Amino acid sequence: MAITANPTDTDTGIGTQDFEFLRKLVRSESGIELDQNHQYLVDSRLPPVARQYKLAGIGEVMRQLRRSRDKKLQVDVIDAMTTNETSFFRDQHPFEDLTEHVIPKIIEANPPGTPVTIWCAAASSGQEPYTLAMMINESFPELVRDRQIKIVATDLSRTMIKRTEEGRYSQFEVNRGLPASLLLDYFEQDGREWVIRQDLRDMIETSVVNLLEPWPTVPKCDLVLLRNVMIYFSPDTKREILRRIRAEVLRPGGYLMLGSSETLIGIDDNYEKHKMDKGSIYRPEAR
Ligand SMILES: C[S@@+](CC[C@H](N)C(=O)[O-])C[C@H]1O[C@@H](n2cnc3c(N)ncnc32)[C@H](O)[C@@H]1O
Incomplete structure (x- = not known):
């Protein structure tokens, strides 16, 4: 039986010091807080990085990271440590509220010729911005026809932004939340995968942010969708991002939508919560 001199050379765990180093790196570069219970994420997410760089295992990834401070490796490790869970029409009701209440109010309030502009600030593999694009195409076709809609989809992960740009989804992914009628109307089948129509892809501007x-x-x-990302951040990081959204991004009277289980209580009281039919939305307080 082969005896490994350093047990951290395997794909089944890194040492405490390496984990501490990784934790600090991920926090400082992405804001994502890992705790001791997240060791398993390292075991499942870093082996593909080791293979990509032709390194012997995750211990070797860590050694390389600490030794060379290789920026590309660092970016790929942080990308690998992001959690990209998402689905089409995630939670359903926020999209009904947007179609029935929020977007009509934005159209009414905007001066003529001002496009409705929406930012998906943690878009993951694109299901969220494409849900918006389909929904707007269905409910506000005149906005699409007159090019009065702009959807900006960003994410920290280059891998996820590439996936958003490709708009290509597995059967499993389209089975999660996407009504069959929309699948048939907006996607083309390519082997075992489904590719979203080019005109929908053209509605989305992507970038790594x-x-x-x-x-x-x-x-x-x-409107800013900041859904299911702040759960990974410390209260101070959340506070600063929320402050910047108010100061740098939202037009006067703009809207902020969080994930269904997220709240601003105890984080930022400069937003007012507005109840809608099914969920709620935030607007910066008028001062
Ligand atoms: C759980 S997904 C949420 C996706 C989508 N908003 C939803 O609700 O279905 C969280 C996303 O946040 C991204 N993320 C994590 N830290 C980030 C950061 N500092 N800047 C931008 N995106 C980040 C991750 O890459 C991941 O794709």
């Missing part, structure tokens, strides 16, 4: 860093590709917006 780290919420901790400047947001040069993000325009002034009427």
